[in-house]
Amino acid sequence: MNAVLCARDLRMTYGRGTGLVTALSGVDLEVAQGETVAVMGPSGCGKSTLLQLMGGLQRPSGGEVWVAGRPLTGMSERKLARLRRDAIGFVFQSFHLMDELTAVENVELPALLAGRSSARARSRAQALLEQVGLAEQAGRLPADLSGGERQRVAVARALSNEPLAVLADEPTGNLDSASTADVLRLLDALRSDGQTQVIVTHDARVAAAADRLISMRDGVFVEETRLSHGSGGLLSGLAGWGSER
């Protein structure tokens, strides 16, 4: 299997008894190396659940996920944690930053956990913060950052362990056009280096910049569109952006 991320007949039901909620009703997805897939759909249709299952943060109720050809089914929690740490970068909707760590410390943490030297982790963290326009905020605690700044720290953190795949839940949700452009430029550069990306978004401009767009509704894929941008990649979604800074 050549896909970096692969799911077959993926199903997820939360709760038990009469309180069952079906979040995913059998989806199939293959994402190739260097490919960016955008996932769109109304609130509650199962987008975040899809990311959590593809990244091994939750176990599915049914179906199978492979990351870099390795099946997650039957993998021990320890191996799963190692795979997440080494191969995957998550951008969560609620950021999940550590309150007591500065921006740069938050960003370097995944790289340190993945075994990088402190010098390499720090220099990559600083470079990533610079790329998302936050070089000057590197020493601040999350409490002293705006919502959009925290979000950009979360994006930088997801990229710090140089992951094979990034799973991003609304990475530009709170950002103005200039900051969105920064984040998309960074993702585009990493995709050019072969990174695989799945981006849940409500922003049509972010979606338009992906290689493939999947529309979800009620736990299933209702439409898949392959987009073509010539060689522009994500940046082609940025025409006319970023001029307000």
Ligand SMILES: Nc1ncnc2c1ncn2[C@@H]1O[C@H](COP(=O)(O)OP(=O)(O)OP(=O)(O)O)[C@@H](O)[C@H]1O
């Ligand atoms: N931990 C949970 N326990 C129970 N139900 C859950 C849980 N997580 C999600 N759900 C339910 O599963 C369904 C899909 O949720 P999910 O968060 O995947 O949707 P989403 O498309 O990402 O929504 P949004 O765009 O609002 O983030 C929803 O009905 C949600 O209420």
